[in-house]
Amino acid sequence: MTGNSSRLQLDNATLAMFQNFKTSTVISAIYMVVTVINLVGNGLSIWLLVFRTSPKTPSIIFMINLTLTDLALGSALPFQISYQLQGYNWTLGSKMCSFLTLVFYTNMYCSILTMMAIGIDRYLGIVKPMVFRKNKRRKSIAVISCLLMWGLVLGVLYPLMTTDLTYHIPELGITTCFDVLKMSMLPSVAAWAAFLFTLVFILFLLPFCVTTFCYVSVIYKLSSDCKTIQKGRAIRLAVVVLVVYAVCFAPNNILLLTHSVLRLFYNKSMYMAYKLSLCFSCLNSCLDPFIYYFASKDFRQKLRQIMNLHTLSSMDTIRLENKETLYSG
Incomplete structure (x- = not known):
């Protein structure tokens, strides 16, 4: 994202990146790997979650929502690969x-919000079980929450839908897509500041803080009154979720804010680093199936059956049914 409104302001770093074939090849290779893992992993996940997992608990509903956003990204990446290679x-x-472009960024922020929702659902099931049990409309709330997530993200990203994101560079003989944003996309610097604040602080930092609080609370609760198998699985789930935030989402959003501030106020650029961070943001779609594995007992059992692995022993099954019923859906 450059925030340029004319060719005369196109910085040298961005021009150099457009001519760097090695960088575009590396980015394309990363996207190719992500596309394959994404479509295979999430294709299997959506089949298990929709057709083989019952009942459809709130956690399962959130996982289906997350899988659909991941599959949309996987379907869009081949176009990005072609763009890079050309x-x-x-x-x-x-x-x-x-x-x-909308698909790309909707995946990122819907994934962040959905992981927060899964964390909240597990927090209520483990730390606040009485509140969790009393709520009889949990499925409806989960569906409405998913719709609100999409509405919020699409509302924030609305300028991307109404702006021509292509930009012709005659001196290079190319037309870019989203790599050069016009200042005219938003009416003022204040509007740009509000846009970036919403992306970074409302759609990333706030969900990250809420998710971290939920999983730390879950681990603390399980460490005092739960057996090792549940505590270990909860810790592994928390680690996977926090790794997704730290590796996939944090660098991109931090660099987005830093680069945009530098471009808007100091006419400097960190676009190369930001472009590379977009690759890592896509890795979330490959890691999400691990979240399903640790978060859902049904998903684990169905996956093991498909892979012809031994199912849980009867003792483990009884223990899981007694201990995980409130939070493993």
Whole structure:
């Protein structure tokens, strides 16, 4: 994201990146690997979650929502790969550019919000079980929450839908997609500040803090009154979720804020680093199936059956049914 409104302001670092074939090849290779793992892992996950897992608890509903966003990203990445391999030359028109950019960023922020929702659901099931049991409308609340997430993210990203995100660079003979944003996308610097604040602090930092609180509380609760198998699985789930935040989401959002501030106020750029961080943000779609494995007993059992692995022993099954019923759905 550059925030440029004219070719004369296109910085040298961005121009150099467009001519760096080695960087575009590395990015394309990463996207290829992510695409394969994404489509295979999430294709299997959506089949298990939709057709083989019952009942559809709130956690399962949130996981289905997360899987759908991941599959949308996996379907969009081949277009990004083609764009990179053609030397940042977009040939599919402005509307397709806007749509695929929207898919890209919707995946990121819907994933962040959905993982927060899964964390809250587990927190209520383990730390506040009485409140959890009394709520008879949990499924409806989960569905409404998913719809609100999509509404919030699409509302914030609305400028991407209404702006021509392509940008022609005559001196290089290419037309970029989203790599050069026009200042005119938003009416003022204040609007840009509000846009970036919402992305970084409302859609990333706040959910991160809530998710961290939920999982730390869950681990603390289980460490005092639960057996090792439940505590170990909860810790592994918390580690996977926090790794996704730390590796996939944090660098991208921090660099987004830093780069945008530098471009808007100091005419400097960190675009190369930001571009590379976008690759790592896509890795979340490969790690999400691990979240399902540790968060859902049904998902684990169905996956083991498909992979022809031994199911849990009868003693473990009884223990899980007694201990995990409130929070493993």
